[in-house]
Amino acid sequence: MSETERTFVMVKPDGVQRGLIGEVVSRFEERGLKMVAGKFMQIDEDLAHEHYGEHEGKPFFEGLVDFITSGPVFAMVWEGQDATRQVRKMMGQTDPAESAPGTIRGDFGLDLGRNVIHGSDHEDPGANEREIDLFFDDEELVDYERIDETWLYE
Ligand code: IDP
Ligand code: MG
Numbered sequence: 001m002s003e004t005e006r007t008f009v010m011v012k013p014d015g016v017q018r019g020l021i022g023e024v025v026s027r028f029e030e031r032g033l034k035m036v037a038g039k040f041m042q043i044d045e046d047l048a049h050e051h052y053g054e055h056e057g058k059p060f061f062e063g064l065v066d067f068i069t070s071g072p073v074f075a076m077v078w079e080g081q082d083a084t085r086q087v088r089k090m091m092g093q094t095d096p097a098e099s100a101p102g103t104i105r106g107d108f109g110l111d112l113g114r115n116v117i118h119g120s121d122h123e124d125p126g127a128n129e130r131e132i133d134l135f136f137d138d139e140e141l142v143d144y145e146r147i148d149e150t151w152l153y154e
Contacts, residue, residue: 002082006036006141008120008131009078009087013071015116020108021074024117026106027090028078032152037132037141043069051134054124063113075135081153085122105107 009028025132029035043051048065055061060100078087096109096116109115120128132141146152 002078002085003129004081005083006077006079006132006134007084007116007128008088009076010118010135011076011099012068012071012116012118013073014067014114015108016072016074018116020110020116023108024074024104025076025105028087031086031090032146032148033080033083033086034144034146034149035076036079037075037136037142039075039140040072041075042072045069047134049064051131057110060113067113067141077132077136084128086121087119088122091119092119 006050009024010053011024015024019102045065048068049056052061052064053066055064069105079088089151090104092103094105094115095112096105096114098141099106101107104117120131121126
């Protein structure tokens with residue numbers, strides 16, 4: 001059985017401007033994932049460089065930093081069984097044009113550089129913990145039980 005874990009998710013500036021925070025949150029809530037932290041904030045240059053460090057030097061990097069710092073984002077931590085991989089599946093492919101309908105990027109995006117949502121990479125071990133630490137202090141993560149947990153898990 002898969003482990004319960006936490007993953008970092010963020011509605012990007014395009015998603016915030018397009019009024020998609022509620023839609024994104026709804027999808028994860030209805031799936032049964034549990035929000036354990038959430039923060040409406042603006043990312044500065046330093047945080048952008050750290051968060052997207054793996055892409056430094058790539059042709060799209062400066063544009064990506066400009067975009068992610070261009071307006072508010074909604075940063076979240078979601079918890080659940082196999083949460084990191086399940087969130088990535090619900091997000092779709094990096095390029096919305098390649099994302100299946102029914103996924104967040106496939107339903108709400110058309111362009112690679114405006115793909116609405118970020119989620120920790122499940123193929124990069126420790127990425128979820130690293131990103132949670134980067135955006136949240138320990139005290140901002142809330143431990144609690146959802147009332148439907150006994151109906152969500154065997
Ligand atoms: P991911 O968001 O699906 O994990 P990554 O490859 O980690 O995808 O890329 C991070 C972000 O950088 C993407 O979500 C997208 O916004 C942007 N990006 C990636 N590749 C390109 C590109 O070729 N052109 C423009 N933006 C890109
Ligand atoms: Mg990534």
